[in-house]
Amino acid sequence: MSPFNVFDVTILGAENGEEMGSFTEAKIVATFPSRWKFYPSYYHSFGMTENYFVFMEMPLAINGLKAMNMNMLQVAFEQTLQWFPKEKVRWIFITVKLNP
Numbered sequence: 001m002s003p004f005n006v007f008d009v010t011i012l013g014a015e016n017g018e019e020m021g022s023f024t025e026a027k028i029v030a031t032f033p034s035r036w037k038f039y040p041s042y043y044h045s046f047g048m049t050e051n052y053f054v055f056m057e058m059p060l061a062i063n064g065l066k067a068m069n070m071n072m073l074q075v076a077f078e079q080t081l082q083w084f085p086k087e088k089v090r091w092i093f094i095t096v097k098l099n100p
Contacts, residue, residue: 003031003032003033003034004031004032004033004034004040004043004055005028005030005031006028006029006030006053006094007026007027007028007029008026008027008029009025009026029096030053030094030095030096032055032092032094035057035061035087035090036061038063038064038065039061039062039063039064039082040061040062040064041057041058041059041060041062042058042060042061042062042081043055043057048096050096051095051096052093052094052095052096053092053093053094053096054091054092054093055091055092055094056089056090056091056092057089057090057091057092058089059083059084059085059086059087059088059089060081060082060083060084061081061082061084062080062081062082063080063081063082066079066080
């Protein structure tokens with residue numbers, strides 16, 4: 001299964017009015033597995049506390065095959081979404097491990 005990665009994209013120097021860098025310094029700070037192999041869950045946003053990243057994984061997923069062929073099938077992104085009504089919401093809590 002393909003994992004989801006959480007990145008730290010802190011841009012150094014931005015607070016001093018210096019030129020902001022790119023995402024070249026981004027670091028993976030957490031990884032968690034996808035529930036379904038070819039249907040990655042759709043995440044609109046997430047929460048973050050002082051100690052945890054909080055993800056609410058709804059049973060709404062992206063149909064990977066449709067997404068890879070959107071242009072050929074002439075479908076919009078929302079048509080690649082698939083709802084799994086018998087599945088429950090899964091809450092994911094990941095300990096925050098960021099370097100200050």
